[in-house]
Amino acid sequence: MIDVQRLRVLRAVAEHGSFNRAAASLRLTPSAVSQQVAALERGLGAQVVARSTRGVTLTRAGQIMVGAAESVAAELAHAQQQVSALGTGRTQLTLATFTSGGRLLLPAALNRLTAAHPRTALHVREGEPEDTLPLVRQGAVDLALAYHFDGPLPAGPAPGGRLTWTPLLEDPLHIVLPQGHRLAHHEALDLADLAAEPWVLGCLKTEAFLRRFAERAGFSPDIRGTTTDYFFARSLVAAGMGISLIPSIALTPGIPGLSTVPITLPGPVRHIGVATIGGRDRPHLTTLLDSLREEAKRHEGHRSGTSPADAGSGAPRDQGASCPCHDAPCCERMVWDRPM
Secondary structure, eight states, rough: OOOOOHHHHHHHHHHHHHHHHHHHHTTTHHHHHHHHHHHHHHHHTSEEEEETTTTEOHHHHHHHHHHHHHHHHHHHHEEEEEEEHHHHHHHEEEEEEOOHHHHHHHHHHHHHHHOOOTTEEEEEEEEHHHHHHHHHHTTTTTTEEEOSSSOOOOOOOOOEEETEEEEEEEEEEEEEETTTTTTTTOBBBBBBGTTOOOEESHHEEEEEEEOOOOOOOOOEEEEEEEOHHHHHHHHHHHHHHEEEEGGGGGGOOOOOEEEEEBSSOOOOOEEEEEETTOOOOOOOHHHHHHHHHHHHHHHHHHHHOOOOOOOOSOOOOTTTTSSSSSOOOOOOOOEEEEOO
């Protein structure tokens, strides 16, 4: 019989890459962590970590066992929720979201959820995909509204894991320029057309993505500013500091004096979707997933009938909106608990 505590220790070692850091996270001594891993290896008859002076890495057997550890943790968390529901008569549902996606899709979806299941105790946590996807695998949250660019999911499923990704919508990035800019009235722009332009960006991930695309286009971008707030970045564009690269769902609220131009295809796109643990039939979760799909379709239909516009009149409706994507590690994290 495999000891669940030993699986928990192995998962911490895999997450932190060393016995010392795993021990600190578990409030154990490094010796205790090493002994737990050694005992697991003896029981399995296989090595689960490869030790070196630079830390530890998982063997193939270790990868399989970490996947099993995450499945066990998720099932235990789910069982605890079910037992709690027996005593309270209320179903607990916890979801995570990045800010701009949650602001766009969650309000209407949550209204549909609570209308269908009024005795749901709902908890919403904000965070970036690399933080929230592991929480789904661990069972700490039931669902994560997340995104990825052209690569794999950040902090994606471990071998043997059961993370299921449900696509919702495509979120293309656009060029934002001052209205008087010489390129502001083009129907579309290639990144090569912007080689000589200064840039002001709204998050660190967008900067990294721009650098990759710029390298393909044959230039090095002149980045004058990197912020943690898309609204702030657009405000700096309006002040004449440069141009920006903004996801379509972060183009509101509008700022006077700006123009938005699509990027010539194939341009950069954020792929927005939902991560859940597969193989679990829960009516509340199914209702929420269906509601998110419906809201995403509604948004896509609205967007297909109109072109993105960043020009506007009057004051922004939400000048206090901070970091629509929370892509930078310095952004403040928040937890929103909303009993239903």
